[in-house]
Amino acid sequence: MSPARAETALGVPPLGRYSNAATIDWQPCPEDAAAQCGTMRVPADWTQPYGPSIELTLARRKAGDPKQRIGVLMVNPGGPGASAVNQALDTEYFGSEVERRFDIVGIDPRGVGRSAPILCAQDVVDAKPSPLVADEQEFGRLTDYNRKLAEDCASRSGPVFRQAGTGNVVRDMEAVRIALGEQRISFYGASYGSLIGQMYAERYPARLRALVLDSVMDHSADVNAFVGRTAESAQDSFDQFVAWCARDSQCALRGRDIKAIWGELVERARAGTLQDPYDPPSKLRVWELISAAFSAFYDPQWYSFAFYLKAAYEPTPAARRALPDLDLTPHSFPAVMCRDWSLPVGGWAGYRAMLGRLAVAAPQMLASPLALTAVSGCAGWPDPVADPQRPIPPATVPVLVVNARHDPATAYAWAKSVTGQLGPKARLLTYDGWGHVAYGHSDCVSAAADRYLTTLALPAAGATCPPVAPVPYGVG
Structure with a gap:
């Protein structure tokens, strides 16, 4: 049996013994004393379990009704770069039945938020050239910039910088599961958090009870x-x-x-x-x-x-705003993306051709700023891809996939593709509206997800939720 398959079968992190496997130091959260905030040390490099370590930070809000408790719901809001600790501490995000029956646990992914954050010089981050480069010279400046950025961030962030990929994040999740003493977990992942959920399901299928993927990344896309x-x-x-x-x-x-x-x-x-x-x-x-x-x-x-x-x-005169004076800034996006995705462009000629195709497909927008930031930011990136794209294996538990039909960031076509890859146990719920991340935006979606998390009952095949019209701020 290969190490990866042995890991999956046993439900333990690779090279499973490491010095602080069962230790989470819990304290009342500064933001909310009713919640617990914890820290836990894990290897910076999971292939070197006795090498340098990093500290993860997590938050837990215990189930409101211990007698009706189902288990742990781990959560992640995406990014890459958003704080799962903040999501776990948000008492208004999940429905009352989910709050009542689950311990809600958010782990800031390594390199993000409070978990050994990747830090870079603000002036270097601000100097990023536009990805809409016009010629080969500008493309060269872009790739030179990416190498300079990587060098700067690596010098300020320690060993986490070159180990920030999602493959390591799911190993961290599994270590937390073991430390919590849970046989299985449920998981809600939004946006880039959906990739964390997919990769956890692939690596630790026996440790997953339920999986909600909201606004879905398709990691099979070239x-x-x-x-x-x-x-x-x-x-x-x-x-x-x-x-x-x-x-x-x-x-x-x-x-x-x-x-x-x-x-x-x-x-x-x-x-x-x-x-x-x-x-x-x-x-x-x-x-x-x-x-x-x-x-x-x-x-x-x-x-x-x-x-x-x-x-x-139709501009009118206005006073200029003062900008904050910052020396360092959190900036984990390229360190994660360039380890999770192989995005070769074929040099300037290939990049120019790609921009031309995108301008035809998107005559006003020219490209997705999020996707083009990722592709341009990985051009010339010095570190290798750790977890390149591949189809996700069929699911072993029921999976709820949710996506808005008019999502600007995660294409609806991706949700259909991922649902197909996950096989007959997966069900796509389509939100027939607009925006990115449907849970909490649509009561229909939220109710379906809450029902699934608590009962494992999936919506009917082809189910949809009606659109929710935007309202002006300050109204409704």
Whole structure:
């Protein structure tokens, strides 16, 4: 039996003996004394269990009704770079029945939040060139920058920097499960957290009771599918915004040709004359403009984005905001992405051709800023890929997959693909609305997920949830 298969069969971390396997130091959380915050040491490199170690930080809110307790629900909100500790401490995220029947446990993934965070110089992070490079010289500067960034972050972050991939995160999860004394866990993963859930299910299937994947990463996608599907999703979200503005009387641009306005804003950005309406007199580049749109599509924040475009198109004098003076900043994204994904572009010629294809697929958005950040950020990255893409094996427990049909970040096509890979035990619940991460946004989705977590009952095949229309901030 191979080491990986032995690990799966036994449900233990690779080279399972290490000095602090059963030790979690629990204390009341500073943010909420009713919750527990803990620390636990694990190997920085799981292939070297007696080498340098790192400290994980986790939070636990115990089940409200111990007599009806089902077990542990581990959670992760994605990123990569978001804090699972913060999610576990959020008493309003999960439904009352989930809160009543589960210990909710969030582990900040290694390199993130409170778990040996990867730190980089703020000025180096801020110097990142636009991924929308125009020529071979700019592409060379981009790859040189990536190597400089990696060197800077590695020098400030210790051994975690080169061991931040999701394969190690799931080993950490399994070590926590053992330390908690749980035979099996349930898991809710949103966005990039869905990849953590998939990889845990692959490596430790016997240790999983239930799995909710909300807004799904497809780790079988090659580089072309990775950037292509996400570009289509970003463009779809732009088109949905335009359609909404045409029908909602409170849209600040209603009755105007938004695509024409957008086109002029893009040309001003290319010429270096587009003023940032929220930070004048600084200028917006094309990259910042499409990134602002992409961020607005997450909730979605259509009302505020319409005002943003109007202010950019018809600027008025405003005082410049003071920017914070920071020396170091958390920045785990490339250290994780470039270990989890093989994203070769074939040098400048391949990258240029890729940008051309994406501009055709997404004429307004040009690309998915999130996906292009990943691909451009891994060009020239000095560390090898640890867990390259591969299809996920069929699930051994019922799995609930959830995705919005108009998700700007994780393509709906990815959710269908992952559901197919997981096989007959998986069920896709489609949220027929907009935005990224459906749980908590749609009561229908939340109820279905809560019911599944507590009873393991999946929705009917082909089930959908109706869209929830955005409302202006301060309303509803």
